Amino acid sequence: MLYNVENEGSGKETDRMANSNGSNPMVNGNGSNCMVNSNGGNPMTNNNNGIGEDSDTMRVAIGTAAVLGLARCKQECLPTTAHLLMPGQCLLDCAFCAQASSAPDTDRLSRIAWPEFELSQALKALEAGSSKFKRVCLQTINGSGGAEAILDYAMQIIKATDLPTSVDIRTTDMGLIDALFVAGADVVGLPLDAVTPQIYEDVRGGSFQEHLDLLEAASSKHPGRISTHIIVGLGESEKEILRALEKLHEWGVRVGLFALTTVQTEQGKWLTPPRLEAYRRIQAAKWLVENNHPSPSVNRAREIYFSDKDLLNVPGRAFQTSGCKDCNRPYYNERPGDVPFNYPCSLSREDYKTAMKMTRL
Numbered sequence: 606m607l608y609n610v611e612n613e614g615s616g617k618e619t620d621r622m623a624n625s626n627g628s629n630p631m632v633n634g635n636g637s638n639c640m641v642n643s644n645g646g647n648p649m650t651n652n653n654n655g656i657g658e659d660s661d662t663m664r665v666a667i668g669t670a671a672v673l674g675l676a677r678c679k680q681e682c683l684p685t686t687a688h689l690l691m692p693g694q695c696l697l698d699c700a701f702c703a704q705a706s707s708a709p710d711t712d713r714l715s716r717i718a719w720p721e722f723e724l725s726q727a728l729k730a731l732e733a734g735s736s737k738f739k740r741v742c743l744q745t746i747n748g749s750g751g752a753e754a755i756l757d758y759a760m761q762i763i764k765a766t767d768l769p770t771s772v773d774i775r776t777t778d779m780g781l782i783d784a785l786f787v788a789g790a791d792v793v794g795l796p797l798d799a800v801t802p803q804i805y806e807d808v809r810g811g812s813f814q815e816h817l818d819l820l821e822a823a824s825s826k827h828p829g830r831i832s833t834h835i836i837v838g839l840g841e842s843e844k845e846i847l848r849a850l851e852k853l854h855e856w857g858v859r860v861g862l863f864a865l866t867t868v869q870t871e872q873g874k875w876l877t878p879p880r881l882e883a884y885r886r887i888q889a890a891k892w893l894v895e896n897n898h899p900s901p902s903v904n905r906a907r908e909i910y911f912s913d914k915d916l917l918n919v920p921g922r923a924f925q926t927s928g929c930k931d932c933n934r935p936y937y938n939e940r941p942g943d944v945p946f947n948y949p950c951s952l953s954r955e956d957y958k959t960a961m962k963m964t965r966l
């Protein structure tokens with residue numbers, strides 16, 4: 606199949622065309638055309654089975670697949686973390702997620718394509734190509750196999766490589782978190798995504814407070830080994846993000862910042878990315894909070910603003926991808942050629958100057 610996953614901001618549904626033999630996916634997932642290797646084995650098509658029915662495959666982020674020799678792809682900045690995704694369709698229905706049960710196109714997560722391979726092939730490639738990465742991240746879905754399937758996938762990855770492994774899960778179960786650490790995970794990610802109770806309820810359902818309580822308890826039980834994700838652009842104010850960052854830092858939780866990727870909800874509404882200027886302010890504020898500098902101020906419009914002294918403490922690193930150590934997630938949130946929300950590699954002097962300029966109101 607030929608996938609055109611790059612259609613963001615157009616307001617149109619993602620284009621998808623099938624070629625004649627239905628195999629050998631060629632993916633425009635990171636700005637250049639990427640081709641899954643025909644000799645790389647047998648890339649599977651996504652059949653949307655629950656994990657219980659589909660547990661002999663693994664999905665691999667297209668940039669990771671290219672580094673592992675499973676695909677060909679021109680990449681300006683290589684991924685430093687190998688990103689893997691459990692196959693099947695999630696039974697949950699987060700409004701912003703391309704893997705949600707009602708999502709029309711589950712071939713993506715963020716704006717990346719994830720071709721599906723036989724599990725043994727993906728694990729073999731990971732084992733052989735471990736030295737090309739500094740970390741592995743397993744993104745999980747809540748499929749019909751439940752916690753057992755998540756644990757099983759994580760254990761197989763941990764067995765295949767000596768790399769530190771992050772496992773990103775949606776759970777309320779401390780038992781699963783404990784079990785993942787016993788199995789050898791380095792970090793467990795409990796993505797919060799939204800920073801207010803109302804937005805949390807609207808976009809994912811469930812209790813925001815319970816999730817916060819779990820993050821605090823898990824971080825206290827496993828210090829330095831719990832991470833979370835925050836998505837900017839779900840309708841929150843800059844002030845609300847800042848307060849969440851302060852709280853999470855106080856609890857010792859690592860935060861990966863994401864910009865909302867354009868996605869169409871079940872109701873046909875298009876959610877669109879945040880303004881880059883707002884994102885830059887949040888990145889700069891995050892850097893200050895996490896490096897124990899005084900928090901910046903907030904104005905009456907609930908925007909973050911910085912004194913000159915604040916900004917002296919903000920380096921280029923503040924605008925690079927954040928989250929687990931060595932996770933740079935190239936092209937997760939942006940099209941190649943666009944100014945990235947999260948720089949996956951170091952910024953040039955010019956990029957840094959522009960980013961800093963954007964932090965000023």
Ligand code: SF4
Binds near residue numbers: 832861928932
């Ligand atoms: S920050 Fe990166 S490595 Fe960590 S859980 Fe998120 S995507 Fe995975």
